[in-house]
Amino acid sequence: MAALDHWHPVLPARQLSTKHPVGITLANQRIALFRSNQGTIGAVNDCCVHRRASLCRGRVVDGRLQCGYHGWLFSADGEAESPGTPKMRATTTSYDTVEKYGYVWLRARGSQAKLPQFNTDGYEYVCTLDQAVDAPLELVLDNFTEVEHTPTTHANFGYELSRMSEVQTHVESTDASVRVVNVGPQKRTPWIIQALAGLRSGDRFTDDWTTYFSPVYSVYDQFWNDPKTGIERRDRWRIYVFFNPLEPGRTQLVVFAYLRATTPARAAFIRATRPLLKRIVNVEVQCDVAMLESLADKNPSIEGMKLSRFDRVLGMQRERINRIYYGKPQACSANAASMAETV
Ligand code: FES
Ligand SMILES: [Fe+2]
Missing domain, CATH: 3.90.380.10 (Naphthalene 1,2-dioxygenase Alpha Subunit; Chain A, domain 1)
Structure with missing residues:
Protein backbone atom coordinates (compact mmCIF):
# COMPACT_ATOMS: atom_id res chain seq x y z
CA MET A 1 0.00 0.00 0.00
CA ALA A 2 0.97 3.61 -0.44
CA ALA A 3 -0.01 6.49 1.84
CA LEU A 4 -2.96 7.54 -0.31
CA ASP A 5 -4.43 4.03 -0.16
CA HIS A 6 -5.48 4.55 3.47
CA TRP A 7 -8.56 6.45 4.57
CA HIS A 8 -7.59 9.89 5.89
CA PRO A 9 -9.74 12.62 7.45
CA VAL A 10 -8.95 15.55 5.18
CA LEU A 11 -11.54 18.29 5.67
CA PRO A 12 -14.37 19.26 8.04
CA ALA A 13 -17.49 18.29 6.05
CA ARG A 14 -19.22 21.59 6.81
CA GLN A 15 -16.51 23.43 4.85
CA LEU A 16 -17.69 21.86 1.61
CA SER A 17 -20.56 23.69 -0.09
CA THR A 18 -22.43 22.83 -3.26
CA LYS A 19 -20.94 25.91 -4.95
CA HIS A 20 -17.21 26.00 -4.37
CA PRO A 21 -14.53 23.31 -4.42
CA VAL A 22 -11.89 23.17 -1.71
CA GLY A 23 -8.26 22.22 -2.28
CA ILE A 24 -6.40 19.94 0.10
CA THR A 25 -2.97 18.33 0.11
CA LEU A 26 -2.30 14.76 1.19
CA ALA A 27 0.91 12.80 0.70
CA ASN A 28 2.23 15.55 -1.55
CA GLN A 29 -0.80 15.31 -3.84
CA ARG A 30 -3.04 18.33 -4.41
CA ILE A 31 -6.69 17.26 -4.55
CA ALA A 32 -9.86 19.26 -5.25
CA LEU A 33 -12.96 18.29 -3.25
CA PHE A 34 -16.50 19.22 -4.22
CA ARG A 35 -20.08 18.23 -3.47
CA SER A 36 -21.39 16.37 -6.48
CA ASN A 37 -24.95 15.39 -7.39
CA GLN A 38 -27.03 13.63 -4.71
CA GLY A 39 -24.84 15.18 -2.03
CA THR A 40 -21.95 12.77 -2.52
CA ILE A 41 -18.45 14.17 -2.41
CA GLY A 42 -16.18 14.26 -5.44
CA ALA A 43 -12.40 14.29 -5.17
CA VAL A 44 -10.11 14.68 -8.20
CA ASN A 45 -6.49 15.67 -8.73
CA ASP A 46 -6.24 19.43 -8.46
CA CYS A 47 -4.66 19.81 -11.89
CA CYS A 48 -6.86 20.06 -14.96
CA VAL A 49 -5.97 17.47 -17.60
CA HIS A 50 -6.51 20.09 -20.29
CA ARG A 51 -3.94 22.78 -19.54
CA ARG A 52 -3.17 22.19 -15.85
CA ALA A 53 -5.25 24.87 -14.18
CA SER A 54 -5.92 24.39 -10.48
CA LEU A 55 -9.41 22.88 -10.31
CA CYS A 56 -10.03 24.13 -6.79
CA ARG A 57 -10.16 27.61 -8.31
CA GLY A 58 -13.19 26.59 -10.36
CA ARG A 59 -16.82 26.18 -9.28
CA VAL A 60 -19.45 23.50 -8.94
CA VAL A 61 -22.07 23.45 -11.71
CA ASP A 62 -24.93 20.96 -11.51
CA GLY A 63 -22.88 18.63 -9.35
CA ARG A 64 -19.80 18.69 -11.55
CA LEU A 65 -16.59 20.58 -10.99
CA GLN A 66 -16.00 23.19 -13.67
CA CYS A 67 -12.46 24.29 -14.39
CA GLY A 68 -12.13 28.07 -14.21
CA TYR A 69 -9.80 28.27 -17.23
CA HIS A 70 -11.78 26.87 -20.21
CA GLY A 71 -14.86 25.48 -18.49
CA TRP A 72 -14.26 21.72 -18.75
CA LEU A 73 -16.52 19.77 -16.43
CA PHE A 74 -15.42 16.92 -14.13
CA SER A 75 -17.74 14.38 -12.54
CA ALA A 76 -17.03 12.75 -9.18
CA ASP A 77 -15.68 9.67 -10.96
CA GLY A 78 -13.18 11.78 -12.89
CA GLU A 79 -14.93 11.83 -16.28
CA ALA A 80 -14.17 15.07 -18.10
CA GLU A 81 -16.27 16.85 -20.71
CA SER A 82 -15.21 19.81 -22.79
CA PRO A 83 -18.11 22.16 -23.67
CA GLY A 84 -16.21 23.24 -26.79
CA THR A 85 -15.35 19.69 -27.95
CA PRO A 86 -18.11 17.49 -26.49
CA LYS A 87 -17.11 14.35 -28.41
CA MET A 88 -13.65 14.30 -26.87
CA ARG A 89 -13.17 11.86 -23.95
CA ALA A 90 -10.83 12.49 -21.03
CA THR A 91 -10.52 11.33 -17.46
CA THR A 92 -8.59 12.44 -14.43
CA THR A 93 -7.60 10.64 -11.22
CA SER A 94 -10.46 10.51 -8.75
CA TYR A 95 -10.68 9.22 -5.17
CA ASP A 96 -13.10 7.36 -2.92
CA THR A 97 -14.72 9.63 -0.35
CA VAL A 98 -17.04 9.22 2.60
CA GLU A 99 -18.46 11.63 5.15
CA LYS A 100 -18.14 10.39 8.74
CA TYR A 101 -17.55 11.86 12.22
CA GLY A 102 -18.10 15.34 10.73
CA TYR A 103 -15.18 14.90 8.32
CA VAL A 104 -14.57 14.13 4.68
CA TRP A 105 -12.45 10.97 4.46
CA LEU A 106 -10.53 10.07 1.32
CA ARG A 107 -8.57 7.12 -0.10
CA ALA A 108 -7.30 6.00 -3.51
CA ARG A 109 -9.79 4.29 -5.83
CA GLY A 110 -9.63 0.50 -5.68
CA SER A 111 -7.98 0.40 -2.27
CA GLN A 112 -9.20 -2.22 0.22
CA ALA A 113 -8.18 -0.16 3.30
CA LYS A 114 -10.79 -0.05 6.06
CA LEU A 115 -12.23 3.13 7.48
CA PRO A 116 -11.20 3.58 11.16
CA GLN A 117 -14.15 2.97 13.46
CA PHE A 118 -14.63 5.14 16.54
CA ASN A 119 -15.82 3.49 19.72
CA THR A 120 -17.45 6.33 21.63
CA ASP A 121 -20.47 4.68 23.25
CA GLY A 122 -21.03 6.41 26.58
S1 FES B 1 -7.13 24.12 -18.14
FE1 FES B 1 -8.95 23.35 -17.37
S2 FES B 1 -10.40 23.63 -18.94
FE2 FES B 1 -8.54 24.30 -19.76
FE1 LIG C 1 2.30 16.18 23.91
Missing part, protein backbone atom coordinates in the same frame (compact mmCIF):
# COMPACT_ATOMS: atom_id res chain seq x y z
CA TYR A 123 -18.94 9.38 25.50
CA GLU A 124 -19.97 12.89 24.51
CA TYR A 125 -18.36 14.68 21.57
CA VAL A 126 -16.19 17.58 22.70
CA CYS A 127 -14.40 18.98 19.68
CA THR A 128 -12.38 18.44 16.54
CA LEU A 129 -9.10 20.24 15.95
CA ASP A 130 -7.21 20.51 12.71
CA GLN A 131 -3.64 21.73 12.82
CA ALA A 132 -0.76 21.64 10.35
CA VAL A 133 2.71 21.21 11.86
CA ASP A 134 6.01 22.01 10.20
CA ALA A 135 7.61 18.70 11.08
CA PRO A 136 7.72 15.24 9.42
CA LEU A 137 5.16 12.56 10.24
CA GLU A 138 7.58 10.39 12.24
CA LEU A 139 8.67 13.20 14.57
CA VAL A 140 5.10 14.35 15.14
CA LEU A 141 4.05 10.81 16.01
CA ASP A 142 7.08 10.47 18.31
CA ASN A 143 5.87 13.48 20.26
CA PHE A 144 2.37 12.11 20.64
CA THR A 145 3.53 8.67 21.74
CA GLU A 146 5.75 9.33 24.74
CA VAL A 147 5.03 11.08 28.03
CA GLU A 148 8.52 12.22 29.03
CA HIS A 149 7.81 15.61 27.44
CA THR A 150 4.59 16.22 29.38
CA PRO A 151 6.12 17.81 32.53
CA THR A 152 8.06 20.45 30.60
CA THR A 153 6.28 20.86 27.27
CA HIS A 154 2.65 20.72 28.37
CA ALA A 155 0.53 23.27 30.21
CA ASN A 156 -1.85 21.10 32.21
CA PHE A 157 -2.08 17.43 31.28
CA GLY A 158 0.93 15.32 32.17
CA TYR A 159 3.27 14.10 34.86
CA GLU A 160 5.11 15.91 37.64
CA LEU A 161 8.74 16.53 36.65
CA SER A 162 10.18 15.92 40.12
CA ARG A 163 8.39 12.52 40.23
CA MET A 164 8.96 11.51 36.61
CA SER A 165 11.12 8.57 37.74
CA GLU A 166 7.99 7.08 39.37
CA VAL A 167 6.08 6.97 36.09
CA GLN A 168 5.60 3.42 34.89
CA THR A 169 5.44 2.85 31.16
CA HIS A 170 4.42 -0.46 29.64
CA VAL A 171 4.61 -1.30 25.94
CA GLU A 172 2.83 -4.09 24.09
CA SER A 173 2.65 -4.51 20.36
CA THR A 174 1.11 -6.55 17.58
CA ASP A 175 2.11 -6.79 13.96
CA ALA A 176 -0.14 -3.81 13.23
CA SER A 177 -0.30 -1.75 16.42
CA VAL A 178 1.73 -0.40 19.32
CA ARG A 179 0.14 0.18 22.72
CA VAL A 180 1.66 2.17 25.59
CA VAL A 181 0.21 2.42 29.09
CA ASN A 182 1.67 5.07 31.40
CA VAL A 183 0.77 5.54 35.06
CA GLY A 184 2.17 8.19 37.38
CA PRO A 185 1.49 11.37 39.38
CA GLN A 186 -0.42 14.14 37.62
CA LYS A 187 1.47 17.46 37.55
CA ARG A 188 0.18 20.56 39.37
CA THR A 189 -2.56 22.33 37.44
CA PRO A 190 -4.75 25.40 38.09
CA TRP A 191 -8.03 24.79 39.96
CA ILE A 192 -10.12 25.76 36.94
CA ILE A 193 -8.52 23.00 34.87
CA GLN A 194 -8.95 20.56 37.73
CA ALA A 195 -12.65 21.44 37.98
CA LEU A 196 -13.32 21.34 34.24
CA ALA A 197 -11.19 18.29 33.49
CA GLY A 198 -12.27 16.37 36.59
CA LEU A 199 -8.84 15.74 38.11
CA ARG A 200 -6.64 16.75 41.08
CA SER A 201 -2.94 17.62 41.18
CA GLY A 202 -1.10 14.52 42.42
CA ASP A 203 -3.74 12.09 41.13
CA ARG A 204 -2.61 8.83 39.61
CA PHE A 205 -2.84 9.70 35.94
CA THR A 206 -3.22 6.93 33.36
CA ASP A 207 -2.45 7.73 29.74
CA ASP A 208 -3.19 4.61 27.70
CA TRP A 209 -2.99 4.73 23.93
CA THR A 210 -2.72 2.46 20.93
CA THR A 211 -1.24 3.53 17.62
CA TYR A 212 -2.40 2.06 14.32
CA PHE A 213 -0.89 2.47 10.89
CA SER A 214 -3.71 2.32 8.31
CA PRO A 215 -3.77 5.33 8.39
CA VAL A 216 -1.35 6.49 11.10
CA TYR A 217 -3.42 7.36 14.17
CA SER A 218 -3.47 6.95 17.94
CA VAL A 219 -6.42 6.39 20.25
CA TYR A 220 -5.96 7.74 23.76
CA ASP A 221 -7.76 6.85 26.98
CA GLN A 222 -6.89 9.31 29.73
CA PHE A 223 -8.23 9.10 33.27
CA TRP A 224 -7.27 9.85 36.84
CA ASN A 225 -7.56 7.94 40.13
CA ASP A 226 -7.47 9.19 43.70
CA PRO A 227 -3.95 8.24 44.85
CA LYS A 228 -5.20 7.21 48.33
CA THR A 229 -8.45 5.38 47.64
CA GLY A 230 -7.77 4.33 44.04
CA ILE A 231 -11.26 5.48 43.06
CA GLU A 232 -11.47 6.76 39.51
CA ARG A 233 -12.33 10.43 39.06
CA ARG A 234 -15.37 11.63 37.19
CA ASP A 235 -13.87 12.24 33.76
CA ARG A 236 -12.36 9.94 31.21
CA TRP A 237 -11.21 11.24 27.84
CA ARG A 238 -11.08 9.33 24.59
CA ILE A 239 -9.12 11.13 21.93
CA TYR A 240 -8.40 10.09 18.36
CA VAL A 241 -5.41 11.77 16.74
CA PHE A 242 -4.71 11.28 13.03
CA PHE A 243 -1.33 12.13 11.52
CA ASN A 244 -1.68 13.02 7.83
CA PRO A 245 1.52 13.67 5.87
CA LEU A 246 0.82 16.76 3.77
CA GLU A 247 4.13 17.20 2.01
CA PRO A 248 7.73 16.44 3.00
CA GLY A 249 8.35 17.93 6.44
CA ARG A 250 4.75 18.96 7.03
CA THR A 251 2.06 16.98 8.87
CA GLN A 252 -1.59 17.60 9.59
CA LEU A 253 -2.98 16.69 12.99
CA VAL A 254 -6.69 15.92 13.10
CA VAL A 255 -7.91 15.50 16.67
CA PHE A 256 -11.36 14.16 17.65
CA ALA A 257 -11.95 14.53 21.41
CA TYR A 258 -14.69 12.87 23.48
CA LEU A 259 -15.44 12.91 27.17
CA ARG A 260 -17.26 10.18 29.08
CA ALA A 261 -20.77 11.10 30.11
CA THR A 262 -22.29 8.72 32.65
CA THR A 263 -25.59 10.59 33.00
CA PRO A 264 -27.77 12.76 30.72
CA ALA A 265 -27.05 15.73 32.99
CA ARG A 266 -23.33 15.20 32.61
CA ALA A 267 -23.71 14.98 28.82
CA ALA A 268 -25.66 18.25 28.84
CA PHE A 269 -22.96 19.90 30.94
CA ILE A 270 -20.27 18.76 28.51
CA ARG A 271 -22.25 20.17 25.59
CA ALA A 272 -22.70 23.47 27.44
CA THR A 273 -19.00 23.79 28.23
CA ARG A 274 -17.71 22.60 24.86
CA PRO A 275 -15.98 25.90 23.98
CA LEU A 276 -14.02 25.81 27.25
CA LEU A 277 -13.19 22.13 26.92
CA LYS A 278 -12.08 22.70 23.34
CA ARG A 279 -9.77 25.45 24.55
CA ILE A 280 -8.26 23.10 27.14
CA VAL A 281 -7.54 20.47 24.48
CA ASN A 282 -6.23 23.07 22.05
CA VAL A 283 -3.78 24.53 24.59
CA GLU A 284 -2.17 21.11 24.95
CA VAL A 285 -2.01 20.55 21.19
CA GLN A 286 -0.42 23.96 20.66
CA CYS A 287 2.25 23.10 23.25
CA ASP A 288 3.22 20.10 21.13
CA VAL A 289 3.10 22.07 17.89
CA ALA A 290 5.37 24.82 19.22
CA MET A 291 7.92 22.29 20.44
CA LEU A 292 7.85 20.27 17.21
CA GLU A 293 8.24 23.31 14.97
CA SER A 294 11.23 24.52 16.97
CA LEU A 295 13.21 21.24 16.87
CA ALA A 296 16.85 21.90 16.08
CA ASP A 297 16.98 18.97 13.64
CA LYS A 298 13.94 17.56 11.85
CA ASN A 299 15.63 14.53 10.39
CA PRO A 300 13.10 11.74 11.08
CA SER A 301 15.76 9.04 11.54
CA ILE A 302 16.30 7.81 15.09
CA GLU A 303 19.92 6.91 14.36
CA GLY A 304 22.20 8.94 16.61
CA MET A 305 19.45 9.80 19.12
CA LYS A 306 20.16 8.95 22.76
CA LEU A 307 16.82 7.36 23.59
CA SER A 308 15.29 6.85 27.05
CA ARG A 309 12.97 4.19 28.49
CA PHE A 310 10.03 6.28 27.27
CA ASP A 311 11.22 6.07 23.66
CA ARG A 312 10.98 2.31 23.15
CA VAL A 313 8.16 2.68 20.63
CA LEU A 314 9.98 5.01 18.25
CA GLY A 315 11.70 2.24 16.29
CA MET A 316 8.61 0.01 16.37
CA GLN A 317 6.53 2.80 14.93
CA ARG A 318 8.97 3.56 12.13
CA GLU A 319 8.96 -0.13 11.17
CA ARG A 320 5.16 -0.15 10.98
CA ILE A 321 4.97 3.20 9.18
CA ASN A 322 7.33 1.88 6.51
CA ARG A 323 5.74 -1.56 6.19
CA ILE A 324 2.02 -0.87 6.69
CA TYR A 325 1.53 2.78 5.83
CA TYR A 326 4.04 3.31 3.01
CA GLY A 327 4.13 -0.35 1.92
CA LYS A 328 7.90 -0.35 1.66
CA PRO A 329 9.77 -3.63 1.11
CA GLN A 330 10.50 -5.83 4.13
CA ALA A 331 14.25 -5.25 3.93
CA CYS A 332 13.71 -1.71 5.27
CA SER A 333 11.33 -3.03 7.90
CA ALA A 334 13.78 -5.60 9.19
CA ASN A 335 16.41 -2.93 9.58
CA ALA A 336 14.04 -0.62 11.47
CA ALA A 337 12.81 -3.51 13.62
CA SER A 338 16.33 -4.38 14.67
CA MET A 339 16.87 -0.73 15.61
CA ALA A 340 13.75 -0.94 17.76
CA GLU A 341 15.19 -3.95 19.57
CA THR A 342 18.29 -2.02 20.54
CA VAL A 343 16.38 0.95 22.05
